[in-house]
Amino acid sequence: MTRYRKQDPELTRRKFINAAMGGAAAVGTLSLVSALGSAKPVFRLTPALAPPMAGDVLVHADPSRYGEPVKVSDLGLQLVRAWPQGKDKNGDPVIRDQDPTSVLAIFKYPAGQVQEPTDLNATIDGQIVAYGDRCMHAGCNVGNNDQQPGLMNCPCHSGQYDPKLGGKVIGGPPPAPLPQLPIKMDGDKIVATGFFLSRPYGYTKEEDWKAYTEQVKEVLG
Numbered sequence: 543m544t545r546y547r548k549q550d551p552e553l554t555r556r557k558f559i560n561a562a563m564g565g566a567a568a569v570g571t572l573s574l575v576s577a578l579g580s581a582k583p584v585f586r587l588t589p590a591l592a593p594p595m596a597g598d599v600l601v602h603a604d605p606s607r608y609g610e611p612v613k614v615s616d617l618g619l620q621l622v623r624a625w626p627q628g629k630d631k632n633g634d635p636v637i638r639d640q641d642p643t644s645v646l647a648i649f650k651y652p653a654g655q656v657q658e659p660t661d662l663n664a665t666i667d668g669q670i671v672a673y674g675d676r677c678m679h680a681g682c683n684v685g686n687n688d689q690q691p692g693l694m695n696c697p698c699h700s701g702q703y704d705p706k707l708g709g710k711v712i713g714g715p716p717p718a719p720l721p722q723l724p725i726k727m728d729g730d731k732i733v734a735t736g737f738f739l740s741r742p743y744g745y746t747k748e749e750d751w752k753a754y755t756e757q758v759k760e761v762l763g
């Protein structure tokens with residue numbers, strides 16, 4: 543968390559971090575580490591700690607609009623940060639903001655710009671894409687590339703990603719692309735249709751991520 547606070551210049555509005563990724567996030571991280579360190583993870587998964595999953599509504603993470611559903615009209619070549627919002631066992635809304643790996647970056651591109659290896663079926667109209675926003679190198683939050691709108695730059699070690707090409711690494715040390723989140727429109731809301739399509743930060747193997755999602759489904763499904 544210290545790294546995040548010091549090194550992400552975009553998120554100078556500390557309220558976001560303090561409110562959304564405070565002490566409880568440390569608990570989430572510990573739970574995740576526990577999960578990753580065991581062939582049969584045992585941890586207490588709560589709706590707020592769960593990763594983005596099918597049915598979640600994407601809501602603004604910025605404190606000025608925290609919790610408001612993201613609308614298409616909010617989107618463009620500058621990333622919009624969002625959290626997934628699911629439901630608890632009573633059906634009440636829960637913003638899944640207690641695991642930093644769940645934070646998302648959403649873009650909208652002009653028609654024709656989003657191309658493979660983006661999973662086009664996981665986009666909205668081939669123009670709106672969502673990714674996990676934690677860098678695959680060391681977990682910093684990735685921000686906008688100020689010189690090239692529509693690209694992403696990691697403030698920690700200058701990792702660069704192209705969200706219109708599947709979150710592909712186009713510079714720096716990240717070892718893998720950002721994980722794409724499959725999305726669709728539901729009325730005027732943007733809704734996840736599944737888990738991240740590839741491993742997010744914190745997982746070194748795709749099979750570990752798949753195993754984790756199976757456990758999430760068992761616990762919360």
Ligand code: FES
Pocket residue numbers: 677678679680681682696697698699700701714715716
């Ligand atoms: S954490 Fe992003 S490049 Fe190192």
